[in-house]
Amino acid sequence: MAHRKLDREQIIEQALKTLGKSNSFSDFSLRKVATDLQVDVSTLYWHFKNKQEILQAMAEAIIAQVKLPNQQLEWTVQLKQLFSNIFDIYEQYPLAAILMVETIPSSLVRLQLIDRTIAIMTNAGVDEQTAHIAATSIDFLLTGLVIDLMIENRFRQQITTQQDQNLAGHVKKIRELAQTHHLEHMQASIKMRNQFSAKQQFEKGLDLIIDGLKQHTH
Amino acid sequence: MAHRKLDREQIIEQALKTLGKSNSFSDFSLRKVATDLQVDVSTLYWHFKNKQEILQAMAEAIIAQVKLPNQQLEWTVQLKQLFSNIFDIYEQYPLAAILMVETIPSSLVRLQLIDRTIAIMTNAGVDEQTAHIAATSIDFLLTGLVIDLMIENRFRQQITTQQDQNLAGHVKKIRELAQTHHLEHMQASIKMRNQFSAKQQFEKGLDLIIDGLKQHTH
DNA sequence: ACCTGAACACCGTTCAAGT
């Protein structure tokens, strides 16, 4: 293709689409993005310094979509709404959570988001230190659950479509070990995972942390 | 080298050492493990099916080192001791946390660990559902913090040893953005990260979740 | 049974060369 077509925005847009098509994060490559753009890989290196910079821009584009809750609302409602929004976006871009882990939160949008999260708590009377660790905890819980969810879905796909005996073996093994070694709580956990959606589990975890926070408010 | 030397145990032992020498998880490769073992890469494929299986065995070897707390102790003490032990092991093998994320917990040792964690809570009167989500939350908080810690250390190293302007730029940018956009809580967070160790932060997060759990016990 | 060597299909990154 001739020149004078591409800009950074178009590259990031396609990169997010290409990431969406990928089965895993290691499946995602700049060469595939370039192919989808009908362009040589090396072209990307004129617009971006390296892969890390592209991932950074992708993460930024995703976080920019997060809608902040109304500040008039009660603080627990604000927290729940905010992270519910983030959860929904992560579900839309299933690999976005990994993107956040792989990337440094040095963009303004991401810093503002962290700042706002802490502000919600301190405005409710929580001390700065507790608010900081609570924000971190909620963030890790969210990304952890989404990554888990994604891995599970990938496995489910691989097992059904490609009949991957290896992965099917793992799932079977977990159930069997739980039974033969009488890991009763493990068995209950497996049931729970099937009974509640990842979002419901996240909400319960968030509630738990909020319960803890309430003891630090006054 | 001639044959009749290697076994799975030796490979995993060296793999953990090679992982320890790696600056990042993507830096770690089977080819490097093979070189350290003075053996051809393809040799590893006689002992293991693929890379995933090797990672799985590595994760298992690490978790096997976790010491379980005395069951006579009070439940909050048991929880704190258990996760303090896990934290210390993760600090010893800085990339172990990523290993856990990349890997399915289908080994007996890991399942037993999860089961035991939940058991500590249910024995204290916490319902099965809350105990399950709390165990998950604590686990994600721990791995999240350790991964963060590791990334930070890697950056610090790269900045000082290789004068990586790119990474130094990120750190500087965060401070600057926090100042110019008056992200006061963000500034306080940066201070706190320097003031408290990752372990101390984890302990505070754990305390928060325990505070939440106490409301579910009776 | 255990290991090697070569090959394959992938990566990210660089750089001289084109328009």
Place this chain on the structure above:
DNA sequence: ACCTGAACACCGTTCAAGT
């Protein structure tokens, strides 16, 4: 200013061949 093509140094994985 923007893009290509070829090259480089890496990957994981397979497989015929050696001992």
